[in-house]
Amino acid sequence: MDYYVKADCFLLEDGEKRDSYLHITNDRFIGFTEIIPADAEVVDWSGYTVAPGLFDTHIHGVQGYDIMDGSVEAVKQISASLLQIGVTRFLPTTLTSSKEDLKQAIDAIRSAVADGLEGAQSEGVFLEGPYFTEKHKGAQNPGYFRDPSIKEFQEWQQLADGTIVKIALAPEREGAFEFIREVSADGVLASIAHTDADYACCHEAVDAGARNYVHLFNGMKGIHHREPGVAGAALSDERVFAELICDGHHVHPTMARFAYRVKRDNLVMITDCMRAGLMPDGNYHLGEFPVVVDGGIALTESGSLAGSTLRLIDGVYNLQKWTDDPLYRIWHRASLSPAASLGKDKELGSIAPGKVADYVVVNQQLEIQAVVVAGKEKFRK
Numbered sequence: 239m240d241y242y243v244k245a246d247c248f249l250l251e252d253g254e255k256r257d258s259y260l261h262i263t264n265d266r267f268i269g270f271t272e273i274i275p276a277d278a279e280v281v282d283w284s285g286y287t288v289a290p291g292l293f294d295t296h297i298h299g300v301q302g303y304d305i306m307d308g309s310v311e312a313v314k315q316i317s318a319s320l321l322q323i324g325v326t327r328f329l330p331t332t333l334t335s336s337k338e339d340l341k342q343a344i345d346a347i348r349s350a351v352a353d354g355l356e357g358a359q360s361e362g363v364f365l366e367g368p369y370f371t372e373k374h375k376g377a378q379n380p381g382y383f384r385d386p387s388i389k390e391f392q393e394w395q396q397l398a399d400g401t402i403v404k405i406a407l408a409p410e411r412e413g414a415f416e417f418i419r420e421v422s423a424d425g426v427l428a429s430i431a432h433t434d435a436d437y438a439c440c441h442e443a444v445d446a447g448a449r450n451y452v453h454l455f456n457g458m459k460g461i462h463h464r465e466p467g468v469a470g471a472a473l474s475d476e477r478v479f480a481e482l483i484c485d486g487h488h489v490h491p492t493m494a495r496f497a498y499r500v501k502r503d504n505l506v507m508i509t510d511c512m513r514a515g516l517m518p519d520g521n522y523h524l525g526e527f528p529v530v531v532d533g534g535i536a537l538t539e540s541g542s543l544a545g546s547t548l549r550l551i552d553g554v555y556n557l558q559k560w561t562d563d564p565l566y567r568i569w570h571r572a573s574l575s576p577a578a579s580l581g582k583d584k585e586l587g588s589i590a591p592g593k594v595a596d597y598v599v600v601n602q603q604l605e606i607q608a609v610v611v612a613g614k615e616k617f618r619k
């Protein structure tokens with residue numbers, strides 16, 4: 239497979255490239271050229287923009303399916319659904335749940351990936367929980383919260399064939415620092431979430447190896463000028479990434495803009511999408527909790543936000559509007575920064591020579607026209 243993509247504009251890490259040809263061989267980007275061979279195969283997207291494939295590192299479900307369904311079909315359907323909204327890579331994300339349900343979900347992800355996913359590709363499992371703190375539980379079930387156990391984690395890791403790449407926990411739990419040290423040493427992204435920790439505790443967790451804060455401002459102690467809290471620790475520490483849900487409901491646009499200005503390349507746009515994404519308003523469930531979705535906002539009976547129905551590309555659209563920064567900069571916070579948070583940015587996340595050829599074709603309104611995964615067109619409007 240060897241072809242050239244023609245487009246008005248390509249979004250690159252450091253700017254835009256116009257009126258050029260992007261050369262692709264097999265599954266890789268080769269580079270840009272102004273002159274192509276006479277017999278070259280050209281995919282003509284004149285009038286459109288070509289951007290990197292989006293990478294959602296925190297997504298529970300979409301279009302009626304959830305990773306916690308614990309079925310191979312759910313994982314495959316989520317992979318397929320994500321394509322049409324421009325996501326080429328994702329981390330299937332679990333919830334706090336019973337030991338049996340969690341094992342079943344991990345097993346289903348492993349089987350589905352082994353079978354081969356037709357759409358967006360899994361880059362590993364994200365375990366959101368179960369080592370959390372009740373005060374900021376969000377839609378996680380506190381009945382299953384407990385202290386971290388490396389032995390338990392290793393069992394999951396074995397079941398997952400070593401594909402767990404990220405785990406979220408509350409650092410104030412007994413044994414958390416040791417746990418963070420151990421999993422980080424194995425290359426797993428230890429992430430801070432659903433926590434009431436103070437600033438000092440968060441700082442110590444990062445010293446131990448934690449490098450990511452999950453959905454900044456949500457499910458965590460907020461910021462105070464005399465006690466920076468979890469949010470203050472996330473914003474002020476240059477060693478860490480911070481995830482942000484840019485739907486305008488989870489975080490006020492002003493605070494989203496503020497977080498973006500402070501975290502810069504270490505801001506990771508995510509969706510935290512649940513099964514009601516790409517679905518009408520109505521009654522759903524998240525884990526064992528009933529959830530009502532009204533106006534696209536998912537709430538539990540107690541009024542906690544229960545994930546989102548956000549499309550990552552709409553997050554890009556929103557953040558661009560809120561910040562007025564160039565599109566290429568915002569876009570990479572949903573492709574390159576997610577990859578970088580997992581140490582995968584040498585392979586994924588931007589249009590650059592040698593990287594995997596994941597890309598999305600959009601029009602001026604950011605409506606998706608085509609999606610390509612590893613050089614192969616998988617979706618066309």
Ligand SMILES: [Zn+2]
Nearest residue numbers: 366376453457
């Ligand atoms: Zn959460």
